[in-house]
Amino acid sequence: MTWYARSDTGPRKARPEKTQGAAPTESLWLRCEGCDEVILRREVEKNLRVCPRCNHHMRLTGRERIAATLDEGTFEERDADMESDDPLSFKDSKRYRDRVKSTQKATGEKDAFVWGYGSLGGKPVAVGAFVFAFQGGSMGSVVGEKIARMYDGAREERIPCILFSASGGARMQEGILSLMQMAKTCGALAHFREVKQPYISVLTDPTTGGVAASFSMLGDVIIAEPKALVGFAGARVIEQTIRQKLPEGFQRAEFLLTHGMVDMVVPRGELRDKLVTLIDLMAG
């Protein structure tokens, strides 16, 4: 790993990547999308991918999220090999099947959700997190099935459940099968409630579409990360539909907090402690 690369035309300074800060690369530096500063990657990673200059919360992968939450080394993944089918033989500029394959290769994940069991502050929990890099964290049959199984598992074990959302919504390539995941997951969640254990929903940037319109907004406690975008339809679509200008900060975590849609906005550095406290207070 070097700071400078040499080309045929002479020495050239290695350029910091301009892409999203959470993308794993070999570069030593990354550019923060919040303040546009170039920062040492190591410094950002040490800080749970929160910019030390401007507090911008960059995206975490599902596994990073789970690792940053659970007691170290306690995560036991479930349904790791579940893969998407292609029920509609969907094709746009590329076949859906091929898109899934290339995303699997790029992300190292089988689909857009990771879940399993672990302990948090010494207490057993079921935990799941979206993988936004996998087709925008879109919810198809695999994501919906895994989430339903997570609620089912937490119900059988009678333990609390924590879910981290980061999703663009339903996976359109699976058509109505992706939309029915909203009902299926919410049904499993209603069933989970019978055991009277807490379900904590953490909304991270972005939580939108069918994910925002189902289990994400049904937490006993709903936490959002600072400035996370949370909403069903995009602001532009809403403005065009209602023919009104939307207020400043619309669909951001802080706006939702003041309008009663979320219970708290918690900076990432304090999130684990907050979850430990909540589980301590609420778990039966």
Ligand SMILES: [Zn+2]
């Ligand atoms: Zn920054």
